[in-house]
Amino acid sequence: MTFTYQKSLEMFKRASKVIPTGIYGHLGPAEGCFIPSNAYPFFSERAKGAYFWDVDGNKFIDYMCAYGPNILGYNDEDVDAAALKQAALGNCVTSPSSKMVELAELMVDTVAMADWAFFAKNGGDVTSLAVMVARAATGRKKVILIKGGYHGVAPWTQKLGYPAITEEDVANNIYVDWNRYDQVEKIVKENPGEIACFMATPYHHPVFEDNELPKDDYWQKIRKLCTDNGIVLAIDDVRCGFRLDIEGSDHYFGFKADLMCFCKAIANGWNISALCGTDALKDAISSVMYTGSYWLSAVPIAASIECIKKLKKIDAPKLAQSLGKKLTDGLVKIGKSHGFDLVVTGVPSMWYMRIANDDSMILHQEWVAECVKRGAFFVNHHNQFINCALTEDDIKLTYDIADEAFKVVKNRHPEIE
Amino acid sequence: MADTLTMANINLFAVIRNLEDLCELDNEAKSLIKDKNISLEFFIKNGSKGFLNFESGKCRFTKEDQSCDIKLFFKSPQHFNDMINGKANPIPTKGITKINFLKNEFTKLTERLSFYLKPTDNLLADKNYFKINTYLTAYTAFFAIAQIGNTDKIGKINASRIPDGIISISVAEGPCVYLEVKNGHIEAHKGSVASPRAYMIFDSLKTANGLLNGKLDSYTCIGDGKIQVKGFIPMIDNMNKILAMVPSYLK
Numbered sequence: 289m290t291f292t293y294q295k296s297l298e299m300f301k302r303a304s305k306v307i308p309t310g311i312y313g314h315l316g317p318a319e320g321c322f323i324p325s326n327a328y329p330f331f332s333e334r335a336k337g338a339y340f341w342d343v344d345g346n347k348f349i350d351y352m353c354a355y356g357p358n359i360l361g362y363n364d365e366d367v368d369a370a371a372l373k374q375a376a377l378g379n380c381v382t383s384p385s386s387k388m389v390e391l392a393e394l395m396v397d398t399v400a401m402a403d404w405a406f407f408a409k410n411g412g413d414v415t416s417l418a419v420m421v422a423r424a425a426t427g428r429k430k431v432i433l434i435k436g437g438y439h440g441v442a443p444w445t446q447k448l449g450y451p452a453i454t455e456e457d458v459a460n461n462i463y464v465d466w467n468r469y470d471q472v473e474k475i476v477k478e479n480p481g482e483i484a485c486f487m488a489t490p491y492h493h494p495v496f497e498d499n500e501l502p503k504d505d506y507w508q509k510i511r512k513l514c515t516d517n518g519i520v521l522a523i524d525d526v527r528c529g530f531r532l533d534i535e536g537s538d539h540y541f542g543f544k545a546d547l548m549c550f551c552k553a554i555a556n557g558w559n560i561s562a563l564c565g566t567d568a569l570k571d572a573i574s575s576v577m578y579t580g581s582y583w584l585s586a587v588p589i590a591a592s593i594e595c596i597k598k599l600k601k602i603d604a605p606k607l608a609q610s611l612g613k614k615l616t617d618g619l620v621k622i623g624k625s626h627g628f629d630l631v632v633t634g635v636p637s638m639w640y641m642r643i644a645n646d647d648s649m650i651l652h653q654e655w656v657a658e659c660v661k662r663g664a665f666f667v668n669h670h671n672q673f674i675n676c677a678l679t680e681d682d683i684k685l686t687y688d689i690a691d692e693a694f695k696v697v698k699n700r701h702p703e704i705e
Numbered sequence: 706m707a708d709t710l711t712m713a714n715i716n717l718f719a720v721i722r723n724l725e726d727l728c729e730l731d732n733e734a735k736s737l738i739k740d741k742n743i744s745l746e747f748f749i750k751n752g753s754k755g756f757l758n759f760e761s762g763k764c765r766f767t768k769e770d771q772s773c774d775i776k777l778f779f780k781s782p783q784h785f786n787d788m789i790n791g792k793a794n795p796i797p798t799k800g801i802t803k804i805n806f807l808k809n810e811f812t813k814l815t816e817r818l819s820f821y822l823k824p825t826d827n828l829l830a831d832k833n834y835f836k837i838n839t840y841l842t843a844y845t846a847f848f849a850i851a852q853i854g855n856t857d858k859i860g861k862i863n864a865s866r867i868p869d870g871i872i873s874i875s876v877a878e879g880p881c882v883y884l885e886v887k888n889g890h891i892e893a894h895k896g897s898v899a900s901p902r903a904y905m906i907f908d909s910l911k912t913a914n915g916l917l918n919g920k921l922d923s924y925t926c927i928g929d930g931k932i933q934v935k936g937f938i939p940m941i942d943n944m945n946k947i948l949a950m951v952p953s954y955l956k
Contacts (some may be wrong), residue, residue: 297929653936
């Protein structure tokens with residue numbers, strides 16, 4: 289028996305009357321690449337640990353973790369208790385809670401490069417802030433970015449040719465290929481005294497493509513180039529943050545960033561993001577006017593404090609990587625037994641996978657859809673995520689689901705040997 | 706902002722090309738060319754050229770060089786666009802003795818084409834009109850993707866982001882087109898191919914008509930299954946950004 293989604297579909301029809309596209313953004317069926325759409329749930333009812341239940345009552349082992357925020361498991365008792373305790377005291381108040389200071393101290397103690405922390409709500413809030421800080425510090429306007437990199441949805445992060453994006457929005461962006469130090473060096477030489485910032489993710493995790501780790505010495509060479517030329521090195525650790533290294537992903541790869549953007553894993557789903565920086569940039573960020581109505585709300589701050597303490601206590605990055613390695617090794621082996629070449633890339637705590645037997649991804653889309661219909665929620669276009677509530681039994685169940693899904697796809701494609 | 710050359714290419718390769726299908730689908734158009742055996746060349750200085758062949762009750766459009774009975778010269782892409790909008794006349798440079806075909810049958814054919822490409826709710830209520838409007842609108846839009854991707858400034862940027870391969874666009878029990886993309890250049894063809902790298906499939910003429918006439922949005926249609934996409938999605942994503950530009954040319 290595979291899952292059906294009658295209530296999800298009914299709710300989607302209702303939603304599409306009053307909400308543009310029904311569900312907009314990355315959680316929606318179009319941006320979320322629900323292929324085919326009838327294989328996926330649209331709306332959840334509840335979530336706990338490594339699982340969520342949809343409105344039809346189907347239960348899923350969730351390997352998307354809300355696209356990253358779920359790091360300890362949904363509704364973690366300790367994190368949620370801290371949030372609820374703070375809610376009883378106050379949340380969005382005229383004077384910020386002193387919890388904010390406590391969280392900033394914790395971030396500075398935890399993240400190797402951090403001398404200060406600035407809080408906002410979404411990853412995009414702090415990537416945009418990082419660029420502003422770099423410009424304020426250097427008096428320059430150009431930014432070097434990686435082709436295929438993702439830093440949010442603000443106009444400067446999007447591409448010319450996308451709806452609503454003007455030439456002026458992206459006029460100061462210069463794009464280079466990932467892992468091509470030579471290209472970065474060339475751009476810096478061609479634009480003397482004009483580059484404010486180099487921004488990238490710690491490793492390359494685009495959609496639809498194999499993820500790529502940095503070459504040996506890549507980051508060390510970039511670091512030196514930035515230092516020698518007065519360029520701010522900003523790392524977008526929104527997705528990788530605390531899934532590679534509790535001290536920050538720059539620490540994991542052996543260099544020190546000037547600015548680090550955090551969001552997803554810092555509060556286990558409570559809405560907060562952070563920009564961390566070095567003392568050298570404290571004056572610059574202090575000069576930038578940047579704020580929001582809910583940015584200093586105390587509830588997510590309290591949740592974040594508890595989340596980070598717990599991540600440190602259980603050594604979450606190590607645990608998540610170990611679980612991810614075990615899971616993906618098994619999936620590759622099961623795929624191979626059915627004639628499928630499942631390629632896994634990236635770091636195991638947030639791996640990317642694709643069936644490489646064809647270049648259209650159709651086999652992969654079919655296999656992922658069959659997994660989802662049996663209760664293992666993967667996506668076919670984006671890296672997946674591990675959360676620390678995942679158990680050995682959950683992994684075994686995932687193997688069984690994957691095995692059955694491979695069988696179904698193989699029967700549909702007798703050409704697979 | 707619409708680019709003049711792109712507009713002329715759309716008018717030639719997406720709109721005029723539609724006469725081929727009009728003469729298949731519309732009985733009145735079919736009867737107009739019943740016994741005609743004549744070929745036309747559209748030659749646009751600093752632009753493109755294309756040929757219409759009327760033979761054995763059929764119309765065929767091609768951009769491959771061939772001989773012709775009537776050659777129509779246009780001083781510029783703008784001149785051609787003005788002719789399409791009824792604000793200018795072509796300059797016949799060959800086949801003056803056969804000009805009556807232009808004045809009579811060809812003019813009626815283009816009027817018939819305009820009739821089908823300018824729908825109203827009342828007209829769309831007619832089943833046959835609805836079908837022909839959907840076919841012609843779909844062909845116009847899908848062939849226009851290639852023209853916008855090849856010459857429009859922003860269109861070229863989006864086309865350059867489409868990975869190489871073939872995109873199949875089909876409507877259930879309706880038109881089918883495939884786009885061949887290589888190094889950011891797009892060629893549109895009618896029909897289907899065995900193994901496209903990406904697919905966009907409309908579940909019905911109704912869905913295609915609703916989307917192309919601005920009454921449905923593609924995101925919602927993907928959600929409720931009226932449009933299915935599969936295969937290498939970056940091809941579809943970037944193609945859709947060009948498809949979204951079509952209305953700015955074909956208001």
